Structure formats: C-alpha cells, structure tokens
Amino acid sequence: MQAETLDRTFHALADPARRTMVGRLTLGPASVSELAAPLAMSLSAVVQHLAVLEEAGLVRSEKIGRVRTCRIEGARLRAAEDWLVRRRVEWERRLDRLGAFLDAEDGRQKKRRKR
Amino acid sequence: MQAETLDRTFHALADPARRTMVGRLTLGPASVSELAAPLAMSLSAVVQHLAVLEEAGLVRSEKIGRVRTCRIEGARLRAAEDWLVRRRVEWERRLDRLGAFLDAEDGRQKKRRKR
DNA sequence: CCTTCAGTTAAGTGACTACTTAAGTATTGG
DNA sequence: CCAATACTTAAGTAGTCACTTAACTGAAGG
Known part of the structure; x- marks a missing residue:
C-alpha cells in the first residue's frame, strides 16, 4: 500500500496494450x-x-532457451483492487449516513405536519 | 468498459496527489x-x-460564488474496480483448475505406487 | 469602495512516454 | 553448420506530464 507501488501499478494499467497483456x-x-x-x-x-x-x-518472467515465459503476479493487482475497494466502501458509508440523515429529517417533517 | 475510459481512469489514479484528492x-x-x-x-x-x-x-464539481465544490463520481471508480476483479477471478479460476489437475495427478501417482 | 479571498489562465521547462528502426545475440531445427 | 527463430539493445523522436511563476477575474467582507 505504498504510494510509489500504487503509482507504478496504476501507471502500468493505464495503457491498453499492457492491459491486453x-x-x-x-x-x-x-x-x-x-x-x-x-x-x-x-x-x-x-x-x-x-x-x-x-x-x-505485475508480471514475472523467466527465459528458458530462447523463449521468455511470462506469468502474472497477483499481489500488486490485488493491492490496486484493495485501494479501490477501500475508497468505495468509505464513499458508500458516507452515502448511507447521508441517506439515514435525510430519512430522519423527512420523518421529523412529517411529525411536524401532523401537529 | 471502453479502453479509453479505463486509460484515463488508471492514468488519473497513477498520481499520489490525485489519489489523495x-x-x-x-x-x-x-x-x-x-x-x-x-x-x-x-x-x-x-x-x-x-x-x-x-x-x-472521477470527479464532478460546481462553482457557487467564488468556491468550487468537488465530489466524487462513483461509476468510473467502480468500472476500474470491476476490471481488476474480472482479471483476478479469471486468474484464480485458472489456479483452481491447475490445483485440481495437480491433485488428480498426485492421486494417480499414489494409485500407481500401490500396485 | 477596495482589499482579501478563491480560483483561473497562460506560458514555459525539464523529465518521461510510447513508439520507431536498425543492428545485435543466443538457440535450435533441419 | 547455418538459417530461421526469439528475443535484446541502442538510439532517436514526437508528444505528453507535472509542475512552476505570473498575471488576471470575479465574489465577499469590512
């Protein structure tokens, strides 16, 4: 979750050719x-x-003979996903609190109207 | 899930100042x-x-008086998260298949040894 | 009013990107 | 062996990036 690691990860994913790879x-x-x-x-x-x-x-590779074989390394991809999930959860939590607040306000209004 | 949209999203997230924002x-x-x-x-x-x-x-803003108020727009962030989740799921599915295959091979070896 | 505040716009700079072509170096199949 | 294969490395280039400073606009507060 270091800033520079996320920099590199998101930068790497910001190119369509690299995402295809x-x-x-x-x-x-x-x-x-x-x-x-x-x-x-x-x-x-x-x-x-x-x-x-x-x-x-994001990728690791090894050369055998004249062929270099590449495979993905899940950890960094997971870290990027985690960052996004955390922000989303925080943001949704905030929307929920806002929703609850508006519901409460609405309830109060209806009460007031009843009097 | 258009390529250019993901390009922009990941590029935007590839900077620590922007992630802080x-x-x-x-x-x-x-x-x-x-x-x-x-x-x-x-x-x-x-x-x-x-x-x-x-x-x-990723962000939308409106100016009222001399103050510009900014708020996040969830959709694009979600799309980036989705892209990562899809790749991870694909990758995990492959690991599972590989694991199952190795287990089967292992079972076959043990059987062979029993004879 | 007029000054401070909150942001906007423009221009410049040095570093980095995403390619290209061209000329390599090991492997390996025939 | 030797030609084809599978990269590898180097150098060059046009375009983009992340800033900076400086000059400006338009809304408030006193």
Whole structure:
C-alpha cells in the first residue's frame, strides 16, 4: 500500500496494450511473441511494455532457451483492487449516513405536519 | 468498459496527489483549497490535477460564488474496480483448475505406487 | 469602495512516454 | 553448420506530464 507501488501499478494499467497483456496472462503463462500477437506494434515495443509490467511487479518472467515465459503476479493487482475497494466502501458509508440523515429529517417533517 | 475510459481512469489514479484528492472526496465534498491543503504544491498545480480527475469522470464539481465544490463520481471508480476483479477471478479460476489437475495427478501417482 | 479571498489562465521547462528502426545475440531445427 | 527463430539493445523522436511563476477575474467582507 505504498504510494510509489500504487503509482507504478496504476501507471502500468493505464495503457491498453499492457492491459491486453495482463488479460492474456490471467489465462495462463505466455511467451513474449504470444503476448505480442494481438498487438499492432513492433516486438520491440512489446518488450518495452513488458518491462513496465515487470518493474511494477505485475508480471514475472523467466527465459528458458530462447523463449521468455511470462506469468502474472497477483499481489500488486490485488493491492490496486484493495485501494479501490477501500475508497468505495468509505464513499458508500458516507452515502448511507447521508441517506439515514435525510430519512430522519423527512420523518421529523412529517411529525411536524401532523401537529 | 471502453479502453479509453479505463486509460484515463488508471492514468488519473497513477498520481499520489490525485489519489489523495480522491481519498479526501470519499469522505465528502470539498472545495479546491481544501483539496490543496495537504498537498505540497501550488494551487495552480492542484487545479490541473483536478482537471485530470474531471476529464476522467472521477470527479464532478460546481462553482457557487467564488468556491468550487468537488465530489466524487462513483461509476468510473467502480468500472476500474470491476476490471481488476474480472482479471483476478479469471486468474484464480485458472489456479483452481491447475490445483485440481495437480491433485488428480498426485492421486494417480499414489494409485500407481500401490500396485 | 477596495482589499482579501478563491480560483483561473497562460506560458514555459525539464523529465518521461510510447513508439520507431536498425543492428545485435543466443538457440535450435533441419 | 547455418538459417530461421526469439528475443535484446541502442538510439532517436514526437508528444505528453507535472509542475512552476505570473498575471488576471470575479465574489465577499469590512
């Protein structure tokens, strides 16, 4: 939950090519060429995107022979999700309190009208 | 769930100042100065961050008199959370399948050993 | 009124992004 | 062996980013 880690994670996810790569890796490990296949850019560009994902800790990879196999690393993705969930919960809690307050006000008004 | 919308959302969240602003707004509406208070930068810079958040649809604001009041808009935040949840679910499903497969293999090995 | 307040706008700067092409380096199938 | 494969590295470029300072607008408060 460190600021810099979230910076890198959200930055990594802010690119459609990188999200496509992450999406592919949720289905299972893949080589660099497999990750590149659906993307309309040079292999070189894909490698650079991969570097961003690895530096963010979203992906880990190992090279065997001439093939580099990549897989997702769940922790950072989970941390980003957690951050979003926490904000949403806080925000919903606030809406609930507001709703309860308005209901109470409404009740008071009706009471007043009854007199 | 359009790509460009997620681009903007994740990009907006990739900055610590903007995340601080969003965090503040989950607690309730705030003026620009209130958002700026905890940030070590000029008001002008804060206004520029606010513009990024508004263009991403994460925040909406209205000016009354000389005060601009900002509040969060939940939808886009929710969409980002959804994207992360979907990837995680996919990834966990894959791990489960893998686990089941390994368990089955393990069972087969034990059977073989029994003979 | 007129000054302070709350924000707005413009212009500039240095760093970073997302690519490209081009020229590598190991592997490996035939 | 040697050509194809699977990346890897380097260098360059146009565009974007996160600020800054400075000058400005329009609403209040005294």
